[in-house]
Amino acid sequence: MEPITYRLNPNGPAASTYYPSIARFTDEVLTQAEGSITPLARTYRRYLAEYELEEPRSHEEYTFELLNLGILWREYGGVALTVEIAPFRSLSYLAEWRKKHQRLKPAIDVVRGLVMTFFLAPANPKRIETPPRDLGDLEGLVRWLDATGDFREDALRFVRWLAFWASLDRERFAESMATVLTFADWFEEVAEERMGIYTPNVTSFVRDHTSSYRWREDRFSCLRSRVEYHLNMVGAEIMNRAFRQEFLAAERKTVLLPGCMRFHTAEACEGRKTKEGIRCSGCQPSCRVNQIRLLGLREHFDVMVIPHSSDLSLWGRRTGEPENGVVGVACLSVLVQGGWELKRHGAAAQCVLLNECGCKKHWHPEGFPTRLDMRELKRIIKPGQPASSQPAGEHPS
């Protein structure tokens, strides 16, 4: 069967094909960025340290945030600028409530789908070719991203960038926007050459399904463009490198799996429901979740099945408790946001991608049990393994 949008193992196991490729490509992106956006990322890092706005993170993370901004501006800047009136704040609250109140989620999602389509998705959105004219344009984008709920973590990071850009004069602002967008355009072209083999059907999926996702709350997460898939591949890799040591140092390790990996449907799964998620009871030997649970018993990590858009604050650090090291598993369209959210709540996160998407709720009429690459999961969990699939020492610091 053709992949719905992406597949990590079209030409062999992902551990020996996709994961080494994304490690190499991420190195290439970071090297190229040194002559483009990384100097700006370093300036921003110094600004954050000087004004004590956050504990400075690695400059690779800030470089990725700039790349992310460039891509999201190209993809959604035009839409965001056409939306003048919308219940931005209410939509943003609804996105939070659906995480905290799982029972109300179906009802909230119906409301979100209607309101988002009505207010946030104009009929003929156009990709924007011009840079933001001023800070107001960027603020419009950030407000729109936040209201969708799917880009909340991106918006939270961009709010600090807005403060930084507000400190620049007009000329410097325009220069930095031009640099960011030139780099985003370079990325879009080269990523398709390097990683396009893994994302063959994204564009046709978006083209053929835009109308059927109209009025749905998952319209933005399911209709992401091909360049956003490539962006998330690089984002997941950078995140794994940045949070690696912290994760390995964490006393407790938990792997969070999506419900779509189960052999049985949600109704037939015999897992036990708990506050944190569903604990597998091992009802089906060939169920992937069960196999990972058994691996966890041997390798000393816990396994939980959690619904899509769960409240990840449950995995954050609590006073007096050991730090949680969490491996998030999800499909490409939501993985990076989940990792950022875990980090925001104080959990040391690593991520492993589903080999492809296939859940019934979002992607496929019948749905099928999704998979991940077990070799990659073992590598991520084990101490002493490098932060990515290349030999240690090949990454820039």
Ligand code: SF4
């Ligand atoms: S093996 Fe576990 S996760 Fe899989 S269907 Fe049974 S209880 Fe659910």
